[in-house]
Amino acid sequence: MSAGEFSLIETFFSRIGESSAIELGIGDDAATVRVPDGHTLQISTDTAIEGVHFPPDFAPADIAYRSVMAAASDLAAMGASPIGMLLAITLPTADAAWLSCFADGLRAASDATRLPLIGGDTTRGGLSLTLTVLGATPESSGLRRDGARAGDRLCVSGSLGDAAAGLAVIQGKLHPTEKAAAQFLQARFARPTARLALGESLRGVATAAIDVSDGLLADTAHIAHASAVAIEIDSGKVPLSWALKGMPDTVQARQWALTGGDDYELLVTLPPEAPVPETLTEIGRVVAGRGVRCDQAPTGGGYDHFA
Ligand code: ADP
Ligand code: MG
DSSP: OOHHHHHHIIIIISSSOOOTTEEEOBTBSSOEEOOOTTEEEEEEEEEEEBTTTBOTTOOHHHHHHHHHHHHHHHHHHHTOEEEEEEEEEEESSOOHHHHHHHHHHHHHHHHHHTOOEEEEEEEESSOEEEEEEEEEEETTOOOOSSOOOTTOEEEEESOSSHHHHHHHHHTTSOOOSSHHHHHHHHHHHHSOOOOHHHHHHTTTTOSEEEEOSSOHHHHHHHHHHHHTOEEEEOGGGSOOOHHHHTOSOHHHHHHHHHHOOOOOOEEEEEOTTSOOOTTEEEEEEEESSSEEEESSOOSSOSOOTTO
């Protein structure tokens, strides 16, 4: 590590969040983390590359915020309580103004998720970020994809399709007449919310869970495959935001809700006897069989990097 790299880390990446679980954070060869007694560690990592996961010239604070939330969303989907995160960042240049804005977004997301930054790596190259997030669940109580059973109900948090529409707004492909709608949709792409509290509250309740990162149909298929069941979706029940409902092209809006990625809502199956929490909308059911059935067949599936 060079002196420049050290001061860069010291200036921009130290002191982002804190937690009593962190015995030793940034500055040594590794971070030291306390995992509560009777708990297991949940770990996930997520990469965001300029031009692939966010557009070139995307605001640095949004790059940071969005990347942390995308990674934290995987903890939410496991029902994990947040512990900390590590950031491996590759930067083309060490631009102080850019880094300062980036650190602001990182701090905002760290505060919102209660994930202190406890380590990472800094290298030079094309802009990319890899966030590794750590969380904990009481032993054997993590939410998984493979527990859905015939008779369960399929439920989703929030609204779907907003992030895909928001990206279209950012790319100049969608021009909502209402300014508030344009702002709302862009924010749903740039500033998503990992549903951490909801995930924690569903421990011991949901039979399966996943976060909607690839699109509703694709992520439902992941639960169906892992659980060896079939899942039916009533497309008319899929929740749309006021902004998406206001789009003149209702076919496109529905399409985004079914196949658009990056919303980071939670998709869960609940046993028949469990009440549906207020924050969830029931959109379908688990039945015997394999695969996903939806009354509305859209063109194109979720996003697959190797398709
Ligand atoms: P090492 O050479 O031992 O791997 P580094 O020089 O890469 O250590 O990093 C020094 C310290 O700074 C470590 O604690 C590391 O976790 C932390 N660090 C490096 N880059 C980042 C970053 N982008 N964000 C947070 N912490 C970082
Ligand atoms: Mg070392």
